[in-house]
Amino acid sequence: DIQMTQSPSSLSASVGDRVTITCRASESIGNYLSWYQQTPGKAPKLLIYDTSSLQSGVPSRFSGSGSGTDFTLTISSLQPEDFATFYCQQSYGTPPTFGGGTKVEIK
Amino acid sequence: QVQLVESGGGLVKPGGSLRLSCAVSGFSLSDHYMSWVRQAPGKGLEWISYITNSGRATHYADSVTGRFTISKDSAKNALYLQMSSLRVEDTAVYYCARELKGYYFVMDVWGQGTTVSVSS
Numbered sequence: 722d723i724q725m726t727q728s729p730s731s732l733s734a735s736v737g738d739r740v741t742i743t744c745r746a747s748e749s750i751g752n753y754l755s756w757y758q759q760t761p762g763k764a765p766k767l768l769i770y771d772t773s774s775l776q777s778g779v780p781s782r783f784s785g786s787g788s789g790t791d792f793t794l795t796i797s798s799l800q801p802e803d804f805a806t807f808y809c810q811q812s813y814g815t816p817p818t819f820g821g822g823t824k825v826e827i828k
Numbered sequence: 829q830v831q832l833v834e835s836g837g838g839l840v841k842p843g844g845s846l847r848l849s850c851a852v853s854g855f856s857l858s859d860h861y862m863s864w865v866r867q868a869p870g871k872g873l874e875w876i877s878y879i880t881n882s883g884r885a886t887h888y889a890d891s892v893t894g895r896f897t898i899s900k901d902s903a904k905n906a907l908y909l910q911m912s913s914l915r916v917e918d919t920a921v922y923y924c925a926r927e928l929k930g931y932y933f934v935m936d937v938w939g940q941g942t943t944v945s946v947s948s
Contacts, residue, residue, distance in 0.1 A: 755934050757873075764923055764938035765865075765873065770931060808873055812933035816889050819873040 723747050723811050727820035733828040740796040742823045744809035749789045753813035756785055756794045759822075760805045768807075769794065799825070830854035830937050832924050837942030844914050844946070850907040850924030850939055857881065857902045861927040863935060864898060864909050866920035866944075874920075877909065878927070892918075914946045 724747035734740050744754065752772040757765040767776045769785040772792060782797040796803055804827055809820040836848040850862075863878040876889045877898040886898050897910040907924050921943050925935035 757935075764940055765935075766938070767928075767934065767936045770928065770934045770936075776936065810873070810933070812931065815887060815933075817875045817933035819875070822872050 722816060723750060723814045723818050725809055725811055725818050725820040727807075727809055727823050729823060730821060731824040731826060733826050734799050735828045736799055736801055738799045738828075740799050740803075740825060742794045742807055742809075742825075744787075744792045744794070744820050746790045746792075746811055746813075750811045750813035752788050753811055754785070754787065754792045755810045755812060756783075757808045757810065757819075758803075758805045759808065765808065770812075796825075830926075832926065832937060832939035834922065834924055834939040834942035837922065837944045839945045839947065840914055841948055842914060842916055842946055845910070845912040846914065846944060848909040848911065848922055848924075848942055848944070850909075852905040852907060852926075855926070857900050857905060857907065860929055861932070862898075862900065862907050863925045863927060863933070864907075865923045865925055865935070865938075866918075867923070867941075868917070868920045871920075875933070878933070879907070911944070914944075916946050918944060919946045920944060 726745045756769040759765045773785045806822045806824045831853045833851045879898045895913045900907045921941040923941045924939045926937040928934040928936040
């Protein structure tokens with residue numbers, strides 16, 4: 722299975738901050754990388770797929786980049802509703818696998 | 829309105845069985861692959877199974893192969909997960925999820941989840 726490693730596992734940030742989360746795959750996955758956001762007690766929500774395609778309805782402050790094994794999710798200006806856990810997921814190989822998550826907390 | 833609603837979770841003893849259901853509305857199961865994803869308490873996400881839009885193909889994670897069976901009834905707009913030989917480590921919130929059309933394993937719509945607890 723392809724292993725996905727996210728860093729950091731948690732971070733503290735303030736409203737308005739620029740936040741970057743990284744995700745590394747154990748082998749090349751092309752651009753088959755998605756990002757999900759999950760708030761406590763809720764289902765995950767698709768933010769980005771194919772590395773940089775913004776899912777319909779997702780604010781433009783979210784962006785993704787990368788290719789091969791190294792990927793990044795950037796939130797350009799953190800908003801109160803963005804405090805959550807973010808997961809990367811590869812859809813290149815079967816089974817699809819998720820990173821361990823990055824919890825974004827309020828500083 | 830596109831919506832997925834899971835049901836069927838509960839408390840079951842190790843070795844027991846449970847069937848989860850996912851009621852689908854706002855789209856046709858004939859148009860989308862569907863997956864089940866679970867999340868153990870305080871842990872991350874684990875994909876466990878998918879079924880193609882035609883229903884002719886299924887796939888499972890190694891952790892559930894031979895114990896879980898995914899199926900669907902397009903006439904009833906329902907997805908199912910039959911779970912047997914349940915283990916303590918199967919305790920989790922189980923989500924059904926729709927795959928974005930044309931994109932394998934990109935899950936664009938999720939249900940609210942149903943909780944399965946396996947304990948003696």
